[in-house]
Amino acid sequence: MQFISTSPRLANVSEPLTVRFLLLGLTLVYLLAMLVLPLGVIFVEAFRKGYETYAASLLTDDSIAAIQLTLLVAAIAVPANVVFGLAASWSIAKYDFKGKSFLITLIDLPFSVSPVVAGLIYVLMFGAQGYLGPYLQAHHIQIIFAVPGIVLATIFVTFPFVARQLIPLMQAQGSDDEEAALSLGASGLRTFFSVTLPNVRWALLYGVLLCNARAMGEFGAVSIVSGHIRGKTNTMPLHVEILYNEYNFVAAFAVASLLAFLALVTLGLKSALEWRYGGELAVSRGH
């Protein structure tokens, strides 16, 4: 979310002062009730029984396993989507080919498909009763109810984030810089690392942040393929649900507070990027 300051309008075309205060007040109350208070509640509940209980519930084997798994999944999904995002936006921005707009639409698919459906697709593909199930079983490869499935589902859900940031920026920048580098004698690889990548670095970082936040927080798709095996296939969001269903509220909120903290850090970094490199990022925030 971003607040864009506009130049002050002329007094005679502006709404009366009362209307302005009313609108502003409504917005603030709404944000407070819907966002700030719930977020506060997470931390309050997490620390309800004191710091030691908080720490203890985070340090159980299952919680640590969940944290580790979440980090692992993000560590695979985010780089994978950086590579994919760069490849996709490079081909879309620098080449002309048929079906280009279709490809752009396709990249947006995970935004419009419910994550549950995404999870089910993978069960249908790789599950015991799925298309590839017999083959995978014969070769003792487990994807569903195992880490590979969780990684796949996470990649599916998060793959638009990097590409969506890069495509508009690369399109706006064109290929002049690359052509200049090549004409000056740089190799293709050198051109990519010395010219292309620095040109999009802030948008890329921005995309990585959003991608990472989603990868760590994803629930729906991961829930379908994970199988909820404690200590094995539980990510942090799934672990929160299990703890909550067991009425272990303090532990549930403790793990949730970690996720909330991650969200706050992401938000902070994102705002810092926007503040510092707003101009470069403005191009990519067309959606």
Place this chain on the structure above:
Amino acid sequence: MDVTEKSAPIRIDVKDLRKSFGAFAALDGVSFTVQPGELLALLGPSGSGKTTLLRAIAGLSPAEQGTIHFNDEDATTLSLRERRVGFVFQHYALFRHMTVFDNIAFGLRVRPRRERPAESEITQRARRLLEFVQLGGLEKRFPAQLSGGQRQRVALARALAIEPNLLLLDEPFGALDAKVRKELRAWLKDVHRETGLTTLFVTHDQEEALELADRVVIMRNGRIEQIGTPSEVYEEPATPFVCEFLGNVSKFDCTIRDGEAEVAGSLFPVGEENGLNGPGVAYVRPHEFEIVIDEHGEGLPATVKSVRPFGPTVSVELVLAGRDGPIEIAVPRELIGLGDVQPHRVVHIRATAARIFAAG
């Protein structure tokens, strides 16, 4: 000043280049030769293929057919790197995250280790180039901190740093305001003289082409209409298109009869290649009219619309009977002093020269 190793400038031979974008023929059989050390302008309206031609010579987007030779070496299949062409982009294409200095040094630093000069030499050379383009002291700036004219100079210094075989500039002054354009024009001429490089530049501004270039290539629809020195293309345009494109002409319909045609009150011989009889078009430049003071009304009657007494000659707008739009003529200052040429007065004019082509 020695900014490039003074190897002999190269000759470029372009033969029958063809390239199309879908059904559109961007280059439709282009052949010409650029003499060593020449400053050549590629002039034409947008869509005429001039930029496509420049990019084909640079190797940025190869042509589909035809050959390009640098001296006697076939460059057609050489890669961008192998051609070693200094290319200056219309919008500069400076690397925005690098300082001016790093931009200029880029081409030297990316060389393979064996050919790369020592860092101290790179520094020295980049400094020298900065001085050469009159930007000494700005090496730590970023492109965003420079004016358009300064950016263009950096782009040129960067292109010169690789000691190019030839220099190609795509609309080098296209993005600059009028005053800076004028300054940079003179400066580019100096740069060309001092580097001695074979240089091609693309422009759609006929004044720029005629003022700067040794020779001008005028393009239209992917073909060359005419190649010649500025005075050749101006004085002896080969086609009606060249006449109109170089600007500032009045066009008259006329009839060619027995190898002669009457244009604006005068009879002119018509070249045989345009046929001895038939409809024709004639072009007359403003200074090729004279005002006939003679009371007996020789020449074409015309009503004076406005008189603009600026510059060495006076520009007079006239309305002719039966003709849409006024014509512009240039007359010596003395004539105005006589008081005949004033708005609403009727004068008689006559063409002293005309270029006549068969119509169609």
